[in-house]
Amino acid sequence: FFGIVYKKLEERASSRRNKRIIVKLSYLRFTMSRKEALSQFINQIHGRPVVVKLNSGVDYRGVLACLDGYMNIALDQTEEYVNGQLKNKYGDAFIRGNNVLYISTQKRRV
Incomplete structure (x- = not known):
């Protein structure tokens, strides 16, 4: 889902506002993967x-x-x-x- 949204916004990134949205979506995708990795680590060491x-x-x-x-x-x-x-x-x-x-x-x- 995030990859599709990211590509569509990247195509329309001519304005500053859209560029900021792309950065925010990239950060959101990064933080979600960190949370998932932490959750997996906790499940593995329990x-x-x-x-x-x-x-x-x-x-x-x-x-x-x-x-x-x-x-x-x-x-x-x-x-x-x-x-x-x-x-x-x-x-x-x-x-x-x-x-x-x-x-x-x-x-x-x-």
Whole structure:
């Protein structure tokens, strides 16, 4: 759909207004693909081992149980690492989203 609209507007892009519409449609198509990619990533890592890095530099490693739109994270079998050293083990952990720097996958534990 967006490709058809984009081509039609491109043909009529003689005025400044139409050029702005083309740019907006291109941005919309780009942001929708980013949202879809993020959604696919979340679906792929659900139930798998992840590393959650906090703004403070602390890492939490565990199995991703839940993730919401605010980046609030629930982990099972959680381990806390400070400066690369294991500090604590938790059964379940909840991490508030505003503390999260990034989430990455890790290899499954043996």
